[in-house]
Amino acid sequence: MYEIFKRLCEERGITTYRFCKDTGTNASTISTWKNRNTTCNLKLATTIAEYFGVSVDYVMTGQKAESSTPTNIFPIELKCFPMLGEIACGKPKYTNEDRESYIMAGTNIKADFCLRASGDSMINARILDGDIVFIRKQDMVENGEIAAVVVNNESEATLKRVFYYPEKAVLILKPENPAYEDFIFTGEELNEVHILGKAVAFQSDVR
Structure with missing residues (x-):
């Protein structure tokens, strides 16, 4: 018409x-x-x-066709995060920095890079072996927050909850699995520890 x-x-x-x-x-x-x-x-x-x-x-x-796309589904905007290798969820291990690899994830994740979790020491935080953990660069985190930490003069890395007590010169890296013991650094040992950044998100495959 x-x-x-x-x-x-x-x-x-x-x-x-x-x-x-x-x-x-x-x-x-x-x-x-x-x-x-x-x-x-x-x-x-x-x-x-x-x-x-x-x-x-x-x-x-004059009749509009009904949309076959649900109205409550919205497209996800993606960006690339550099993959810096693996990080231990267990005993600290050497991690290779590989900036040739990237992971696509939502732009709502405020991170600078990501690492692949290796081990089961963080399972009670729902971070499993093989998960992708997104890290925001920062030199220190609040007590109880999960961070990527390099130890032994930056030759090994691990993912743990961090507890730092400057008045006692004590740093505790606490796993989220009772099968693992805390890593405790005191005095001069603190010079061998460096926080890469705070874990802000993780990505798991359906298992």
Whole structure:
């Protein structure tokens, strides 16, 4: 119906002259259609649909097709996080820095890089062997927060909850698995410990 075409033009602020000029449609075709007030032919309906970004059915019937996409589903914006190798969830282990690898994850994750967890010492924090842990760079974390920590003069790395007591010169790296003991550093040993950053998120595969 011509009224549908007229409505589309009004909604978009498009004149009939502009439409005809943009699409190469003969103005007399629109005029005849308007005067007869009948359903337009398929060719014209297709031209109108493509021009206004609607369906051909809508142009010809005025009925909008129901969307097959749930309205509560939103696209996730992604970005690349550099993968710096593995980090131990158990005894500290050497970690290779591999900036050739990247992990795609949501832009809502405020991290600088990620590491792959190795071991089961953090299972009570729901971080399992093989999970990707996202790290935000910072030199210190609050007591009880999980951090990526390098020890033994940065030759080994581990993921643990950190508890630091400067008045006692004591740093405790606590696992989330009772099968593992705490790592305790005191005095001069603190010089061998460096916090890479805070764990802010993790990504698990369905198991």
